[in-house]
Amino acid sequence: MTGSVLSRIPLPVSWTEDGSAIRLLDQTLLPGEERYLRLETVEAVAEAIRSLRVRGAPAIGIAAAFGLAIGVMRRVEAGEPDLPDGMEKDRKHLLSTRPTAVNLAWALERVAGAFFRAEEGPQARVAAVTEEANRVAEEDRELCRLMGEHGLDVIPEEGASILTHCNAGALATGGMGTALAPIYAATARGIPVKVFADETRPLLQGARLTSWELSRAGVEVTVITDSMAGALMKAGGVNLVITGTDRVAANGDVANKIGTYGVAVLAREHGIPFYVASPRSTFDPRAKSGAEIPIEERDGGEIRGEGERRIVPPEVQVWNPAFDVTPAHLVTAFITDGGILRPPYDVAIARLLESDAPSG
Amino acid sequence: MTGSVLSRIPLPVSWTEDGSAIRLLDQTLLPGEERYLRLETVEAVAEAIRSLRVRGAPAIGIAAAFGLAIGVMRRVEAGEPDLPDGMEKDRKHLLSTRPTAVNLAWALERVAGAFFRAEEGPQARVAAVTEEANRVAEEDRELCRLMGEHGLDVIPEEGASILTHCNAGALATGGMGTALAPIYAATARGIPVKVFADETRPLLQGARLTSWELSRAGVEVTVITDSMAGALMKAGGVNLVITGTDRVAANGDVANKIGTYGVAVLAREHGIPFYVASPRSTFDPRAKSGAEIPIEERDGGEIRGEGERRIVPPEVQVWNPAFDVTPAHLVTAFITDGGILRPPYDVAIARLLESDAPSG
Numbered sequence: 148m149t150g151s152v153l154s155r156i157p158l159p160v161s162w163t164e165d166g167s168a169i170r171l172l173d174q175t176l177l178p179g180e181e182r183y184l185r186l187e188t189v190e191a192v193a194e195a196i197r198s199l200r201v202r203g204a205p206a207i208g209i210a211a212a213f214g215l216a217i218g219v220m221r222r223v224e225a226g227e228p229d230l231p232d233g234m235e236k237d238r239k240h241l242l243s244t245r246p247t248a249v250n251l252a253w254a255l256e257r258v259a260g261a262f263f264r265a266e267e268g269p270q271a272r273v274a275a276v277t278e279e280a281n282r283v284a285e286e287d288r289e290l291c292r293l294m295g296e297h298g299l300d301v302i303p304e305e306g307a308s309i310l311t312h313c314n315a316g317a318l319a320t321g322g323m324g325t326a327l328a329p330i331y332a333a334t335a336r337g338i339p340v341k342v343f344a345d346e347t348r349p350l351l352q353g354a355r356l357t358s359w360e361l362s363r364a365g366v367e368v369t370v371i372t373d374s375m376a377g378a379l380m381k382a383g384g385v386n387l388v389i390t391g392t393d394r395v396a397a398n399g400d401v402a403n404k405i406g407t408y409g410v411a412v413l414a415r416e417h418g419i420p421f422y423v424a425s426p427r428s429t430f431d432p433r434a435k436s437g438a439e440i441p442i443e444e445r446d447g448g449e450i451r452g453e454g455e456r457r458i459v460p461p462e463v464q465v466w467n468p469a470f471d472v473t474p475a476h477l478v479t480a481f482i483t484d485g486g487i488l489r490p491p492y493d494v495a496i497a498r499l500l501e502s503d504a505p506s507g
Numbered sequence: 508m509t510g511s512v513l514s515r516i517p518l519p520v521s522w523t524e525d526g527s528a529i530r531l532l533d534q535t536l537l538p539g540e541e542r543y544l545r546l547e548t549v550e551a552v553a554e555a556i557r558s559l560r561v562r563g564a565p566a567i568g569i570a571a572a573f574g575l576a577i578g579v580m581r582r583v584e585a586g587e588p589d590l591p592d593g594m595e596k597d598r599k600h601l602l603s604t605r606p607t608a609v610n611l612a613w614a615l616e617r618v619a620g621a622f623f624r625a626e627e628g629p630q631a632r633v634a635a636v637t638e639e640a641n642r643v644a645e646e647d648r649e650l651c652r653l654m655g656e657h658g659l660d661v662i663p664e665e666g667a668s669i670l671t672h673c674n675a676g677a678l679a680t681g682g683m684g685t686a687l688a689p690i691y692a693a694t695a696r697g698i699p700v701k702v703f704a705d706e707t708r709p710l711l712q713g714a715r716l717t718s719w720e721l722s723r724a725g726v727e728v729t730v731i732t733d734s735m736a737g738a739l740m741k742a743g744g745v746n747l748v749i750t751g752t753d754r755v756a757a758n759g760d761v762a763n764k765i766g767t768y769g770v771a772v773l774a775r776e777h778g779i780p781f782y783v784a785s786p787r788s789t790f791d792p793r794a795k796s797g798a799e800i801p802i803e804e805r806d807g808g809e810i811r812g813e814g815e816r817r818i819v820p821p822e823v824q825v826w827n828p829a830f831d832v833t834p835a836h837l838v839t840a841f842i843t844d845g846g847i848l849r850p851p852y853d854v855a856i857a858r859l860l861e862s863d864a865p866s867g
Contacts (some may be wrong), residue, residue, distance in 0.1 A: 178819070178820040343826075345734075346708070346810065346819075347734070348706070348708060348732040348733065348734055354810070354819045355818055355819075358819055358820055358823040359820050359823075362820060362822050362823050367824075368823055368824070369823070369824040369826050370810060370824070370825045370826075371810075371825070371827075372708040372709055372733065372765070372766070372810060372827075373708065373732065373733050373734040373766075374705075374707070374733040374734075374765050374766025374769060375766070375826065375827075375828065375831075376769060377766070377768040377772060377831060378765060378768060378831040378832075379826070381768065381831070381832075405732070405734050405735055405738060406732070406733075406734025406735070406737070408737040409736060409737035409738075409769060409773060412772060412773055412776050413769055413772055416772050416776075450706065450714070450731075450732060451730075456816070458711050458714045458715055459706075459714045459715075459718055459730050460538040460718055460719050460722060462722050463718040463719075463722050463728055463730055464727075464728070464730070465729060465731070466703075466729050466730075466731050466735065466739070467731075467732075467735075468735065468738055471735075471738040471741070472738075472741075
């Protein structure tokens with residue numbers, strides 16, 4: 148069972164078999180088509196990130212790390228004399244694709260650091276950046292695995308029916324995902340789990356991506372519109388909620404995909420536990436509370452639709468915040484790579500961040 | 508001001524200027540195109556109802572009433588000998604278009620009754636059915652007007668910002684709508700009102716219809732996805748909610764478009780009053796509570812999408828309840844044609860239903 152579930156979890160970014168290029172799942176074509184692109188240049192990787200063919204902060208970081216390594220490989224193959232200069236150009240190029248993504252800058256920093264720490268000589272440089280890019284991917288994979296293991300503690304042995312919002316799954320990471328990790332871990336152990344996925348307007352990551360990756364791995368999944376979560380809970384259809392997060396403040400306030408807050412309020416109303424899966428890197432001790440987390444407002448076209456798919460009259464306004472903030476008091480517990488955190492969160496989060504990361 | 512607002516409220520069903528045909532707004536083309544169809548036969552009216560070119564229980568009833576009158580006109584013009592038999596055929600034809608619509612059967616019953624009560628002779632029959640159909644429309648128009656007047660009591664004189672869900676507006680009725688009636692009434696009196704419209708997945712009546720009719724009448728309206736209502740309330744963006752309803756039980760439980768319940772829970776969480784606009788015909792004293800109101804489950808294709816617009820993988824399940832039930836304790840008050848109802852609702856509703864309807 149374990150093997151079959153885990154082997155069916157998709158990997159959004161990896162090396163091609165011969166190690167000379169990047170194999171990247173084009174997520175813009177999902178769920179209609181599962182097409183893997185072979186990316187051989189920095190420009191191709193940059194285009195894939197820019198065009199959202201890969202999305203989810205950890206997966207973007209991994210793609211960028213692999214992309215920077217590919218850049219060094221190509222420059223070495225071409226016999227370029229000034230490798231450091233070329234590498235810095237590639238780094239800037241990749242960094243410009245999604246300027247606000249924290250993982251992107253961090254992953255590029257790691258690979259660039261390995262480049263400079265490596266012994267001189269082109270082959271040593273290639274080996275160093277490739278190893279560091281692999282380490283970025285491997286560490287993320289391990290974080291996901293740990294969240295999956297710890298998350299098992301909150302999943303009932305029988306009758307688990309879990310609501311999730313957006314996509315915090317394998318497609319967004321280098322492993323089993325964050326919110327979906329405990330679901331995969333439970334399924335792999337033969338613990339029966341049913342999942343309901345909010346479709347997650349406006350970009351429909353739940354309908355398109357979460358449902359696709361779960362069903363591909365053999366997990367029973369049902370899609371609902373975001374507006375159905377209340378009726379589902381009232382009907383007794385779910386007994387816990389697990390979501391991911393984009394940033395957690397020092398007090399436990401959670402910024403996540405728009406709609407998460409509404410789900411949390413409904414969960415509390417129905418006495419259903421509401422869990423947030425978060426690797427320690429997503430806790431931001433500089434933000435004292437959710438009020439200090441800036442909320443990105445995105446283009447209204449995502450709601451209006453385009454061309455023939457336009458649904459809102461042109462003269463009508465739209466409001467399109469990408470995230471909302473769920474106050475800490477609505478969060479039952481955090482599922483982290485360092486274990487389950489329970490209130491008081493200021494203490495639990497500070498303790499988590501002081502402890503050593505499991506990967507050293 | 509009054510005149511200009513009221514004159515810009517769309518009328519989904521009316522007679523053509525010469526009175527020989529029905530003028531029907533094709534709502535399937537909204538908001539892209541405002542096209543009025545000229546319907547001259549019972550078959551054309553039946554097709555329009557069946558294809559959802561007209562929707563909303565009161566508007567369907569009016570279309571059917573006008574349709575049955577058109578049928579009698581056409582048979583008289585053709586000199587048919589057995590008018591009662593022809594009229595019964597037309598009635599069955601129209602009744603078959605939306606078998607579950609209560610207003611449809613009721614409106615046809617009224618016109619058929621007028622037919623049989625009329626003096627013999629084709630011209631008297633035509634006059635009787637036309638008058639009765641007009642009465643059905645006129646009464647609905649008056650109910651809407653009264654809900655608008657009474658609803659003014661709950662709208663603040665300054666800074667009103669109202670959230671609504673789905674379309675309970677002019678497009679669904681023969682007048683100013685139910686939930687939107689107080690908004691039009693306030694605007695007509697120069698009371699400034701801002702509206703937020705939930706897009707209302709899966710069929711997007713809020714994005715497509717509510718936004719269209721409000722902006723056409725000069726009311727400021729902003730569309731949000733259903734998942735944004737919580738963030739909007741938390742940001743202080745709205746100070747009251749008004750929705751329509753499909754059926755109200757004797758205890759005040761409210762069946763309405765899926766998602767209404769979630770909005771009501773969020774409104775309570777934020778201390779925002781939640782009002783339900785309902786003509787007295789929508790109160791159902793036979794249903795003791797919401798548990799006795801059957802909830803229609805609709806085709807999953809509405810969520811999955813179709814063809815190129817398909818968004819959910821074919822192997823994934825969907826759940827698509829069309830309505831949910833909001834418990835009475837979350838309803839601040841009902842806005843009815845007979846005034847504002849406040850708790851205890853069992854008493855208030857019984858009193859409303861015992862009193863004479865305003866139209867006699």
